[in-house]
Amino acid sequence: MLWKRLYQSLGGQEEKRNILQESARIARGDVADMAKLDVSAFDAVIIPGGFGVAKNLSDWAVKNKDCTVLPQLEKIIKAFHKAGKPLGMCCISPILAVKLLPGCEVTVGQDEECEKFPYAKTAGVLKEMGCKHVNKDVGEAHVDVKNKLVTTCAFMCNASFHQIFDGIGVLVKETLILA
Template identity: 40%
Template sequence: MKKVAVILSGCGVFDGAEIHEAVISLLALARQGASTQCFAPDVPQLHVINHLTGDVSEGESRNVLVEAARICRGQIRDVAELDAADFDALLLPGGFGAAKNLCDFAIKGAQCQIQPDVLKACQSFARAGKPAAYICIAPAMIPLIYGAGTLATIGRDEGTASAMEAMGASHLACPVNEFVVDEERRVISTPAYMLANNIIEAADGIEKAVKQLLAMC
């Protein structure tokens, strides 16, 4: 059985992991016979968003690891413990938490940095040559992990693509139901809700990316 590490960024599209993307990914991995272990950084969220109104909940603070535990029924570990030696592959769902809590791309764009424990974990897979899949906005981190020239996609958003290219990525436009693979660096990306209009469209690309991820193990 192939073992896949999944890094979550909280719980909720506007301030954490995109729940549809996370659950679709976990379900696709399970249906294709893989076992999973979820991880998240043990840090405060950038902020808390009221998902009913879209407003920032002033004065409220939540922990990324604690919130991410909601998605995986409490079966989660601190990403500081994650090492590629223990797994066959890596997967990161999107959601604004990927760009706010795993890194600060949402705030600093091309000048962003990745949270240190997340960076160390992701780089361990890159150095080991083990495949990884980045979903939705999570591919914004790819050039900081894999270096200049890495093929990646966030779909067709020109502003985000330009920022990624300024960071060193070689961005390829991609439809919602497909994915991009950098064969040399063994990293996969798919747009999901960067383009998806509904859960079915998001699932199409994610399920294909998961199939490719496991085939590359």
């Protein structure tokens, strides 16, 4: 198996990946296809960030502000929003809300680039897409009450894990308050 992966990494036959299997491995449990999600069975949804959002759940990684969102996820986000159920999004995932909920308010950290916030230019792109970006530190979350949307920067900031954990904790708490 190791040799097969090494061969593939050196330009050999392309490995086929199953996102549900990989998700189950990472989650260490059962996962379900999002196409089967019943919005009425949940009080809120929290969408983590990471490169999967930018590459698999959208094409932000290559198209930036001209990105599209995976149709199944777009349907879920719009259904939760229409039902008045809260949405929590961290790291890069607020781009999904910006794309699908015109005029929403989000945070991806700060809009001034520095060592702590190396991805601050993302805030400017989000503003160009029509949202209001609110500067927040890593331990904070922004609550857009009108859209029942809670966001935090998480790994868009160079910070220690406990600070990122704290910010995500605030996001979860605020999302549950809105539920």
